[in-house]
Amino acid sequence: MKKLIIIPAYNESESIEYTIEHIKKEAPDFDYVIINDCSSDNTVEILEKNHYNYISLPVNLGIGGAVQTGYKYALENGYDMAVQVDGDGQHDVSFLNLMVDKLVKEDADMVIGSRFINKEGFQSTFMRRVGITYFTRLIKLLTNQTITDPTSGFRLANRRAIELFAKEYPRDYPEPESVVVLLKKNFKIVEAPVIMKAREGGQSSIRMWSSVYYMVKVSMAILVEFIRK
Template sequence: MDNYGENMKKLIIIPAYNESESIEKTVRDIIENAPSFDYVVINDCSTDNTRQICEDNGFNIVNLPVNLGIGGAVQTGYLYAERYGYDIAVQVDGDGQHDAKFLGEMADYLEKNDLDMVIGSRFIEKQGFQSSKARRIGINYFTGLIKLCTGQKITDPTSGLRLIGRRTIVQFAKKYPKDYPEPETVVAILKKGFKVAEIPVVMRERQGGSSSITLKKSVYYMVKVTLAILFENFRGDKHR
């Protein structure tokens, strides 16, 4: 169901780095299942033929001149959304994990409940791809840390499927973490008094390519994100 206010402008941001195996399927899923949304592929200086596939198919694409990483690519999308007056923006990963059929429901939920962010969670109804056991341990850790800092339970704090309203677009266009941004930014907006909720979604396994989070990077990820969350929590408390 996709009946969010007819006059609302909605944008899907698709960060893509070397997603040649899945980018065409991802965009065509959006065109078919979320027709009231515009979309933009943010090609983060891919070294494969992601750009060529998008251009051959006439997809809307922004080609970054240098690799900015996931945070920079997504922030580019939020800057695009702010500049062109979008009321809603949602991140859909270029690897095909996110199902576009849930986007209309997420937009409706944002409107009806006057929210600033809606997160698509794998773990409310526990259907579809549930990630690896090791990653679920990390996700549970961040769920607990975020609840400790903000008082709110976020079951899927690393979910990239996040739909936001206009004032969150403005915030994220100004400031967005370089890498592993999802848990940190949830804490940042919760500490500002923004309203965040989750709804259940079904996610797929990655449709191609490989994850940017390797075993070696996972230690850095846990330490970096923990420190970032604690910093955002301290800063939020300081400015209350």
């Protein structure tokens, strides 16, 4: 089976080399593609210097547009599975075989790597945990399914989910909304316990000052998606 790692990267010069070398060491049976989302630092110079496999977007599309570009690449190149891995070094790809096994054995459409099942490793910041708990409860209310880590970007999709996401994918802060998209369409989502690490470098796109805006905007997007025909 062809397996692809999608790595959205915006100003990840401090961590992208670590991320790719970790993938080469721990997940050699996966191909990878870096989606350079019009970085303003020297990320693209690092990609060129190391001859990494990457696509550079002509304009900044945000996390949703960058990830969807990866899904389009996966669809057009015949991949059976695609997993999103952040370029900041937080996601430990040594857990990918566990996620693949779970996807296959449980006949799931997506496996989300959750840091909150075994509660080991980096558990995120306090404000992020508040938001995660809120979205877990909102998704439970709307879909009657508990997703313990709905903001996790560490997620493995099968071919069916790849085909859907290549056509439609949320633009801003897409992780919780895309969960609702799948559940509404009766796709099967399961979670697997993983350990995440603190960022190797760079800054999160969600700052303290924008946390309330993030929660309100994503909540509205989830509700609109839920009531949409």
